[in-house]
Amino acid sequence: MSEGSRKRAAHFDPLHVGWPLWVVSGSAIIFLIAPVLLLIPMSLGSAEIIEFPPSQIGLDQYRKFFSHPAWQSAVLNSLQVSAMTAVFSTFLGVMASLGLVWGRFRGKGLINAFIISPMIVPIIVMALAFYISLAKLGLIGTKLGLVLAYTPLTLPFSVLPISATLRGFDRSLENAARILGASRFQTFARITFPIIRPGILTGAIFAFMIAFDEVVIALFICGTTAVTLPKKMWDVIRYEIEPMLPAISTMLFLLAIIILVLVGFLQQRIARRMTGR
Amino acid sequence: MEVMTEYINSDKGASASLWHRQGFRQFMLVVPALLALILLFAIPISSVLLKSIFDPDFTLKHYVYFFKTPLYSRVLWITFQISILSTLSALIVGYPIAYVLRRAKPGIRNFFLLAITLSFMISLLVRNYSWIIVLQRNGVINTVLSTLGLIDSPLRLLHNRFGVMVGMTHIFVPYIVFPIYSVMMGVDLNLEKAAQNLGASRWQTFWRVSFPLSLPGIGAGALLVFIMALGFFITPALLGGRKEQMLSNLIQIQIVDLLNWPFASAMSVILLIATLIVFSVYNRYLGLERLWGGVKK
Numbered sequence: 001m002s003e004g005s006r007k008r009a010a011h012f013d014p015l016h017v018g019w020p021l022w023v024v025s026g027s028a029i030i031f032l033i034a035p036v037l038l039l040i041p042m043s044l045g046s047a048e049i050i051e052f053p054p055s056q057i058g059l060d061q062y063r064k065f066f067s068h069p070a071w072q073s074a075v076l077n078s079l080q081v082s083a084m085t086a087v088f089s090t091f092l093g094v095m096a097s098l099g100l101v102w103g104r105f106r107g108k109g110l111i112n113a114f115i116i117s118p119m120i121v122p123i124i125v126m127a128l129a130f131y132i133s134l135a136k137l138g139l140i141g142t143k144l145g146l147v148l149a150y151t152p153l154t155l156p157f158s159v160l161p162i163s164a165t166l167r168g169f170d171r172s173l174e175n176a177a178r179i180l181g182a183s184r185f186q187t188f189a190r191i192t193f194p195i196i197r198p199g200i201l202t203g204a205i206f207a208f209m210i211a212f213d214e215v216v217i218a219l220f221i222c223g224t225t226a227v228t229l230p231k232k233m234w235d236v237i238r239y240e241i242e243p244m245l246p247a248i249s250t251m252l253f254l255l256a257i258i259i260l261v262l263v264g265f266l267q268q269r270i271a272r273r274m275t276g277r
Numbered sequence: 278m279e280v281m282t283e284y285i286n287s288d289k290g291a292s293a294s295l296w297h298r299q300g301f302r303q304f305m306l307v308v309p310a311l312l313a314l315i316l317l318f319a320i321p322i323s324s325v326l327l328k329s330i331f332d333p334d335f336t337l338k339h340y341v342y343f344f345k346t347p348l349y350s351r352v353l354w355i356t357f358q359i360s361i362l363s364t365l366s367a368l369i370v371g372y373p374i375a376y377v378l379r380r381a382k383p384g385i386r387n388f389f390l391l392a393i394t395l396s397f398m399i400s401l402l403v404r405n406y407s408w409i410i411v412l413q414r415n416g417v418i419n420t421v422l423s424t425l426g427l428i429d430s431p432l433r434l435l436h437n438r439f440g441v442m443v444g445m446t447h448i449f450v451p452y453i454v455f456p457i458y459s460v461m462m463g464v465d466l467n468l469e470k471a472a473q474n475l476g477a478s479r480w481q482t483f484w485r486v487s488f489p490l491s492l493p494g495i496g497a498g499a500l501l502v503f504i505m506a507l508g509f510f511i512t513p514a515l516l517g518g519r520k521e522q523m524l525s526n527l528i529q530i531q532i533v534d535l536l537n538w539p540f541a542s543a544m545s546v547i548l549l550i551a552t553l554i555v556f557s558v559y560n561r562y563l564g565l566e567r568l569w570g571g572v573k574k
Contacts, residue, residue: 014380014466014467014469014470015380015466016380017376017377017380017381021373021376021377022377024373025373025374025376025377025389028370028371028373028374028450029374029389029392029393031370031447031450032392032393032396032447032450032451033392033395033396035404035407035408035410035411035447036396036399036403036404036407038407038410038411038417039403039406039407039410042410050410051415052410052415052416052417052420088313091309092309092310092313093310095306095307095309095310096306096307096309096310096311098303098306099303099304099305099306099307100303100307102303103300103302103303103304103306103307104300104303105300105301105303105304111307111311114311114314115310115314117318118314118318120504120552120553120556121322121508121549121552122507122508122525122545122548122549122552123508123510123525124508124510124525124528124529124545124548125322125325125508125528125545125548125549126318126321126322127529128325128528128532128538128541128542128545129318129321129322129324129325129545130321131532132321132324132325132328132538132542133320133321133324148317149317151313151317152313152314152317152318155310155313155314159310209398213400213401213402215401215402215511216510216511216525219529219533220532220533230400230402233402233406234402237402237405237406237409237515238514238515245406246410249400249403249406249407252399252400252403253399253403256395256398256399256400257395259398260391260394260395260398
């Protein structure tokens with residue numbers, strides 16, 4: 001080994017990141033976040049066209065959005081459909097996770113794979129499948145139709161956080177409750193449920209968000225009578241110039257931040273409960 | 278008779294019967310989800326399969342038509358091409374982020390992770406729309422460049438291959454970063470120190486030690502993204518032109534505009550099979566658990 005390389009080895013720090021790499025990774029982060037951040041100033045423009053930079057500053061677009069009946073009904077439809085989906089998906093997900101994580105029966109692996117399989121099927125294939133089936137049932141253009149389609153779609157995303165939480169749950173707590181005379185139901189309601197609740201809420205939030213943002217299935221199922229927010233946004237992005245869109249996007253961006261904070265908070269609660277503090 | 282004795286035996290052995298009953302009870306908890314999935318997922322998907330081969334009698338003509346018509350073979354090829362290219366470009370953008378994340382101080386690491394997770398959580402439509410605002414004729418890039426006097430006429434950045442690649446890369450990067458980052462976190466950095474001690478340069482250390490050790494993460498992320506890309510619909514529809522329409526987009530046109538459900542069904546089955554083939558590779562080498570284990574931070 002030469003004197004130079006020995007010196008280099010002594011100073012070598014694996015944690016060192018050279019400036020070119022900082023530039024590359026920093027630009028990548030900017031690439032990820034800047035376009036969406038740009039929408040915030042754009043949303044403050046008052047003109048009838050979308051311009052960069054906006055010539056007049058104001059909250060006109062937000063005002064217009066909140067007084068527009070078609071957009072209001074789209075938001076309302078989306079909220080109802082997503083909430084119903086989250087309820088169904090969480091209810092099924094909690095039961096299935098309890099059975100799959102704690103049960104010993106044959107075919108468990110297969111059932112597990114079946115439950116997460118909607119994650120893998122291309123969304124357009126699901127959309128066509130629901131379109132054919134719901135048309136037969138006369139459920140095109142109904143909120144019920146959308147909820148029925150979104151339930152299998154969101155089920156994997158509610159099962160995953162719930163079963164992850166269950167796997168970290170110490171079952172000796174249940175035994176202790178049972179020994180102290182609690183019934184099976186009491187044990188679940190007073191011990192198990194409160195401890196796994198953050199995981200259940202995380203699953204419900206995921207299910208809600210996926211349903212709230214889903215557009216491809218909505219294109220087929222919404223019809224003209226159950227138009228959701230993403231479907232309405234899609235129509236506007238594709239076929240019109242709508243100066244309200246940056247404002248709507250900004251509000252969805254804020255929603256993402258709220259969800260992120262909420263999920264982060266729940267994750268912390270899960271971690272704390274699992275370590276028993 | 279055998280069943281009978283087994284039943285009696287299990288009834289006598291208290292623990293065995295409890296196990297047995299417990300297993301049954303817990304299976305019953307899974308039943309509602311199973312029923313929902315059969316009714317709302319398995320049956321609808323099967324009806325697509327049936328629609329593609331019965332019209333009204335058994336026929337494979339829709340599949341024959343698909344593979345015989347140059348237009349559709351070309352779309353299948355474009356679908357694979359865009360999927361491969363967007364996976365590669367997401368790797369190129371995502372890998373340096375994961376590499377730096379592994380080595381950054383907690384403050385910067387948390388900032389990076391926050392930015393990636395936030396980008397991941399924002400509505401897909403909003404992310405695609407933001408690229409329209411940035412890339413369109415009178416969009417942010419063209420406005421800035423022409424104000425600086427760098428261009429005379431606006432660049433065509435939207436409704437072409439470039440627009441689709443930018444939009445898809447933007448969506449896929451988080452799916453690439455998380456698995457690579459989680460694999461890198463499990464690698465002991467002292468290995469790099471050892472390589473350096475043995476006389477390797479920084480470059481050699483990376484290519485001979487760090488990079489090979491991160492390959493499982495690259496494989497997991499790339500396959501996951503490739504699976505997602507094959508069925509992508511929103512970005513090619515919003516940011517692509519006529520030449521960037523993928524299989525999903527053609528299926529939609531067949532359903533909505535041409536009302537040709539049997540042919541749309543055949544195309545859906547082809548897309549589904551292509552996806553399942555890639556997925557079986559994923560499952561074979563990485564296991565199903567990776568699908569969620571690798572993506573979480």
